[in-house]
Amino acid sequence: MVDAARHPKVDVRTYTEVERVEGYVGNFKVLLREKSRYVRTDRCNGCGECAKVCPIEVPNYFELNLAPRKAIDVAMSQSVPLIYNIDLDACIHCYKCVEACGKLEAIDFSIEDKLVWEDIGAIVVATGFSHFDPSVMPEYGYGRYPNVITAMEMERLNNSAGPTAGNLIRPSDGTNPKRLAIINCVGSRDKRFNPWCSNFCCMYAIKNAILVKQAYPDMDVTIYYMDIRTPSKGYEEFYDRAREMGIHFIQGRPSLITEDPETHNLFVHSEDVALGHVIEREYDMVMLNQAAVPQPDVDTVSSVLNITQSPGGWFMEYHPKLRPMDSPTDGVFLAGACQGQKDIPASVAQGSAAAARAGRVLHADEWEIEPVVAVVWEDRCVSAKGKKCGLCAKACPYNAIEYEQGKAAHVVTAKCHGCGGCVAECPHNAITQMHFTDAQILAQIHALLAEKPEEKILAFRCHWCSYGGADLAGVSHFEYSSNERGLRVMCSARMDADFIYEAFRLGAGAVLYSGCHPQDCHYITGQRVGASRAERLLKAFEKMEMTPGRFRVEWISAAEGDKYARVINEMQAVLDSIPKEKLMEEIERLRPEMERRARRLREVPQVEEALGYSRQLEAAMVGKEA
């Protein structure tokens, strides 16, 4: 930290909050609130004379309230930069600190919060995690029994720089405990609170047990656990070492702690799962290993930075396996436990990866994106004519569309990932997607259904999943009906309802609407946009009394080649089961309705006109960027 602060190219802003983030990758504008310390950062030299004279003591949050601190103080003695800070809620304005500071004149009560805009190229979020408060679990008595402490309190009690100088004492009477119980999984792996495993508590339970055992070899140290999880290099060996040192491990989740009201000794009730019997053991002190939980202000940060959250409130990564350090917003990266509970080695690895990713942005003069971005035809957008719409902005998972009534919608090209959700949602065909324009897809539909359309199965596949599934079916030589005709779009969100109507208008025998499983979507919420549209289509076709199975919705991953083949074969079986005359009759019966519904699609600028638009736009974009 000291090295970072001294580095000429590192600017450390402490006691500063991010209020707003605007712009896009490489071109962020960030509003910072530099909170007032009431101490001038350019003058304070960290001598600490002010704290010596300050008469006000408040609980020291760094020592988990186990020790006092002054109303003017530093968070901890190793703080970087070493600049004092006045807690104005506690300060009584006696100005003794001003006197003590003397000639330096560093203390200034008139300093106010400062708001500054900064130009930022890339953002790394490393806001960490917080701890579960075990006082909401009455069975463990934390907060009522003085000798039940949390793991973080144990860290301070056990630390030679801590409030007791490393002397492990019982809060009730200040004596050294002779028997210590450590309880794992307090609030984690518990559906009542947090369903997840907190990842690193097994290891720090063992670490604390070993530290305590080294300092007090006679102490009886017992770890209560459900499962000990030591999955990384050297961890299992560490666990073995703890067993060799004589630390007891009892498999069984304690259901209750009771306290002897006179001695304040604690009785831990649990089943010893290995024995199958209930045991009640007496301890002098109990340490609770609380769950790791997201920071309490995670919602604020995620809305400021436009990062989605995974269930539970951890920041969502772009891809759990391939891009765990990227957030879904380009130019914003994730490091450490804010993205999910992880230990120090994993946090360091992710932090280094995030820094390298951020470096890629900072060192590039130009940023390449996929060319499949959305573009608005401003003369077609109804918002430009003053009408209320904004459907495109609602469909965009990346907040890439700026919508304001009275102005044509505007796509921030650098933010667009090219799912095409906005294109399919726009009721006026005022947006198109480069390389996946309505005209292009329409031409494909017409070509694929040119001959004997009633025998064909037109399959809309999303680029990332069901197209891969179809590919795998081919590579693996899974046989499926040769009447299938595949059509690729980037995401099921791009599968415009009008395409389906048009396919049926042309007399398609069957249509498959396929994409990723919801959790696999490459475009955050693209699949959801596509899925809700598919629901509407299914209902509409049911009302029209179309034979069930002619329109089918399936979510197929790239690994499910067998499923793709099975679905196509099942659709073929449906087609085979309908007598030819009956099918032709149904197609003819539905054609006027399909024609009416697909009318808007045929109004879109056709190939020549569309190309003209594209050329115009390209020219405009190149002009703008240059």
Add this chain to the structure above:
Amino acid sequence: MNHQPETFADQVRAIPGGEHLEMCYSCGTCVSKCLIQQKVEPEYNPRRLLRMVMMDMREEAFQSPTTWLCSACDLCYPACPQQIHISGVIGAIKQLAIEAGYESPLETVTVDESLCSGCGICVLACPYEAPHLVEKEIAGEMDRVSEVDANKCMGCGICVAACPLGAIARKGVSNEEIVRQIKVKRQKKGVPRLVTFVCDWCLRADDDVSLLESYPDNVRVIHIPCSGRIDPQMALLALRSGIDGVLVCGCAPGECHYKRGTYVSSCKITLLNRMFEQMSIGDGRVRFVQIGTQDRGRIRREVDAMLEYLAAWKEAR
């Protein structure tokens, strides 16, 4: 699509309450939250019963004491980290066991049909819907009497206390047996005499139980299965026979081993005290204390406070 034969677990899951048993990861919270293993049956273990179901051990599960001893107090349900309704699962297993012809091995209540008037109070009092009224031929005449389903009865004795005719009894806690224990020999003058009714489940720690036994003869301890078994007449009888005070110990609200026994008894004692008030008989001589799972050592404070109060009361008289 699933052509697998129906397993034992499927059968249990199909009964309402029997769902989610596959979620159990054997942490043992339910076993140590429950007092049955500690107090009654060392083989009692809900975690292992759930395992038996998952491993298709049908006969073993039906014979397991866990199937029959669970009283559905639901102390374990809010503690289970996997939110399995364990008593619901055990209830489902019990239902299958009864269907398979197994019978409850528990000591249950019996109805003396010559005394029963068919009033139906026991039907209302029972937390387990065990008694019901039937038409039966008794001594040559058709009569309406109460009949107890032995597979449902948990033996709490709430109905024994509720029956106005003394027609219901349970071995060990019949009215005669309790009355016999109340009538204690007079001690030397001046020492207050106290009768303590203790429910079998409210004292979790063994030291608390042994502490109660260690009091001298002037503190008489009577064990009852549930504080709901207490009959206000017993308190009156005790006071009439020269005993100075009556202390009833039950579980904390929501922790009763027999669902609502502690609620029933708190109502009874409250009404009794209100009656004393109306009759201007000194109050505070009959008390009800509700001891929670974490109230270790509280019984000592309660008994000592009661003895102190009674000594002062005697002095004043």
